[in-house]
Amino acid sequence: MNGESKGKAYAAAVLYALIISFSFLFVKLALTVSEPMDAIAHRFTVSFVAIGIPVLLGWIKLNIGWKDILRILPLSLLYPAMFFSLQVFGLRYSSSSEGGIIQATVPIFTMVLASLFLKERSNGWQKLSVVLSVGGVMYIFLMQGASLEGSHVQGISLLLLSCVSFAGYSVLARPLSRQYKPMDLSFIMLTIGFLFFNGVSLVKHGLEGSMDKFVEPLSSPLFIVSVLYLGIFAALFTTLLLSYAVSKLEASKLSVFGNLSTLISMAAGVVFLDETLHYYHWIGAVMIVAGVLGVNFLDNAGQRTEMSVKTRNKPLSS
Template identity: 60%
Template sequence: MNTTRENGPAYLAAFLYAIIIGFSFLFVKMTVSTAHPLDVLAHRFALSFFAASIPVIFGWMPVRIKRKDLWPIVRLALLSPVLFFAFQAFGLMNASSSEAGIIQASVPVFTLLLASYFLKERSSGLQKVSLLISVAGVIFIFAMKGGSLLGSGNFQGISLLLLSALSFAGYSVLARPLTRTFKPMELTYITLGVGFILFNIMAVGRHSIDGSLNEFFQPLADIRYIGALLYLGILSTMVTTLLSSFALSRIEASKMSVFSNFCTLVSMAAGALFLNEQLRYYHVIGAVMIILGVLGTNFLGNKRGTIDSTKPTMSAEIVPTNKKTVDQG
């Protein structure tokens, strides 16, 4: 059984992950104002995949994945980075980085629901109440924006950000059993490779159809865009994927998801300080409700409802059926 001391590096990794992701909304907002979201994602994952390839090529971090083991990782990559970052980038075209951070705080709620279904976790009455508080926080923000929200692009942006949060929750649940079979760098490299291939095919395909392939490279002449891209490609894509894979190999998905709460505070502060985004009182109240709710969903349950990191209790739907997994049972 893992001790608190042994889990220390995992919690540190989760904390660093939260800080990096918290600031990432700021940089995504900067890039999508310069280039099309698909171009941003193509550039971002090209940079991150090439950076991740350096230690792999030189043998510093070997990746040994058999062909039969690729599908479970590819399925993981479709949730994050593909859907997670795609919904996030398009959502931020019509929503502020502060709102993105608030919506990100709903990840633990989605994680609890998905873990209950796929991992057969039980939730207590207090956890269910906490879940309702978190949902009420999101609804409160929507309601306080008034009727204009329902007919505006902002509603579309927030909806896409909610889908982004749901995608990452699915990733957290799906990644948990895979981290027992594959090394963090193996998961990171393959998922980044999937993102690199898909996003570049979509971006280049879009420009080829429009006859505007030269526009794909134009943003790369903007020094501010390059700076934001370096943060997103190296820290917020490659490093965070590695950190989350490492953390999920040591601690439960529900505990890892708690750190999404800290992302909210960082993103709200970053948006207010650097993008001059206005934080209204209902943003703060809604954020507090979400944070209190997600803390309750993770810490007010009984211990029997948590994931035992030493036992393979996952359903067969999400566990790769290969010899390495069977041996660990």
């Protein structure tokens, strides 16, 4: 990969992190006037319309068939289906700040899955970084003590599972991204998200006889602004950015950029949602981010050590 392509991939990753930074905030705002599954359904309706119109008008050409859809389907189940479902229900019982902190664990899960399925190796420094990052999450949980009620634990657990699903997506997407263009992948994934979430929501309301509740949130300006941001920026744009970046960068390297959003998410929760951050949130966040940086950037240290050992043990030529 040349320098220009690498620079574009890093730029896409940084832009993805900036957009995701405020997604937790807008999810929390949307949930004040809507049920979780309805919020996701409207979110992906916006995404589907936004990507479908240029495809319908012929501005964007796709090169996919039914066989391609079947190949990409498992990827779409992990992201967006599982990821957004677990995330939105997790945020129902947790704060926006906690969502941003827990999101920082994604590179840890990505490293583990990448080592299993992509055979990516990690050195001792990276393993210590994993311990540091996971320790940061555990520290926050322990310091909260009595505040860890049943529903709160449920929310944290769902957010962690959403991180696992996203890590699985990052690993599976790398080989597929070499075969398909970012727009082809994004169109299939967003279409599946649109059909899945709207199907679940409409069936639920149909069985309950409460179809009016499905459209009721659309009368709220706050909800409209939230789903526009979540649908266009936090779903459509991030899917395109991820599809491009993952085709150029290793899964374990790309995942670190999501942690740029951690501190911004925490700050957004404090400023806009009046959430309280205690000192242990900050300590835990620093531990998580430091560990994640170590996972992704201490590999060179291991490589240098290994090379120096080989050099020392190499016999002198006569």
